[in-house]
Amino acid sequence: MLDWFKVNLQYILPKHLLSRLVGKLASAEMGSLTTGLIKLFIKHFKVNMDEALYPQPEHYRTFNAFFTRPLQPDARPIDEDENVIIHAVDGAVSQFGDINADSIFQAKGHNYSLTTLLGGKPEMASPFKDGKFATVYLSPKDYHRIHMPVEGTLTDMIYVPGELFSVNPLTAANVPGLFARNERVVTFFDTPVGRMAMVLVGATIVASIETVWSGTVTPPAGKNVQHWSYEKDTESSVKLAKGEEMGRFKLGSTIVVCFEKDVIEFDELTAGQVTRLGEPMAHVSPASDNV
Template sequence: MLDWFKVNLQYILPKHLLSRLVGKFAAAEAGGVTTAFIKFFIKKYNVDMSEALYPHPEHYKTFNEFFTRQLKPEVRQIAGGDDVLIQAVDGAVSQFGDIHQDSIFQAKGHNYSLTTLLGGKPELAKPFKNGKFATIYLSPKDYHRIHMPVEGTLTDMVYVPGELFSVNPLTAENVPGLFARNERVIAFFDTPVGKMAMVLVGATIVASIETVWSGTVTPPAGKNVQHWQYESDDEAAVKLEKGDEMGRFKLGSTIVVCFEKDQIEFEDMEAGMTTRLGEVFALAKANKTA
């Protein structure tokens, strides 16, 4: 009964208004109030500050600075090898596997449309049909910067307005089409394993989604799908190496990563498993040994 209430309450809450109000607080330099709230948050969610580049709560002028904190370089090692793709985030595997034509598995009893997820643009979705996907959930305690699983050159970015449901496991199991109905930012890359789509999914009280090449994409929230195209073969091209930061959430959410058919194989993945930035995520299929 409590779970039913938690899920259905989200349908009537003013989620965008609530998220923007929280965003204002998270961006405010409120001195002792900010520090006290950061300490409360660390204790409540058992955040491991020993991994942070700046481990003391007093260092952070705003809650956003704390939430998007950097890690010490030595605490996450990037797995080497030209055929190795790495985990893009600290989090937990929600689901992964095959994309069946235009259908992606969300949770028991729920699938959603690949094309809808990628902004309703068939030309952008086509390369990923019958490919692979992985959905990774970032909990409040996690590191909230997103990195590149493999080197890539940016070709497109799409902003899709939408809902701001929570993306925790309970909601994923009960809200149909969750990741294809929430607000999101999608980045498309050309990589050595074909096209890759990185979908940054917004959620309740996610105050901001940013990319390293464009800064803050949302807020403000738009009312229409927006599509940016990028030159990929000149000096101005956005080229990122494996392990480079590509974006960040100010307050937690989920990423969905999509690959083309017959390009990669996931390595030792299980639903529910913990992910750590830099660990082996998948292998390029052409180079995978039997």
């Protein structure tokens, strides 16, 4: 009954208003109050501050600065093997596997549309049909910067307006089409293993989604899908190395990464498995033309 209440309450809460209010508080400089909130958060969620570049709560002037804290340079070694696709974030595997035509598995009894997830543009989704996907959930205690699982050149970014349901495992198991109905930022890259899409999914009280090339994408929330295209072969091209930061969440959320058919093979992943940035997630498939 409690789980039913937690899920169904989200349908009636003013999620966008609540998220923006929390965002304003999280970006405010409130001195000792901010420090006190950070200390409570660290204690409640058991955040490991030993790996943070600045481990003292007093260093952070806003809650957002703490939440997007950088790590020490050696905290997340990057597997440099060119045949290895690395985990892009700290988190936990929600689901992974095959994209069946245009369908992605969300949870038992729930699938959602690849095309809808990627912004409703069939031409953008087409390369990923029958490919592979991985969904990773970032909990409040996790490091909230997102990095590249493989080197890539940015080609497109799409902002998709939508709901702001929670993306925790309980909600994922009970809200149909969750990741394709929440607000999200979809990024597309050309990589040595083909096309890659990285989807940054918004959620309740996620105050902001940012990328390193454009800064804050949302808020403010838009009412229409927006599409930006980028030059690939100019001095201004956005080229990011494997393991390099590509974006960040201010408060927790989820990523979905998609690859083309027959280009990668997942390592021994399991649902619920803890992920650490830089560790192997998959390998380039021997069947790939890019090997």
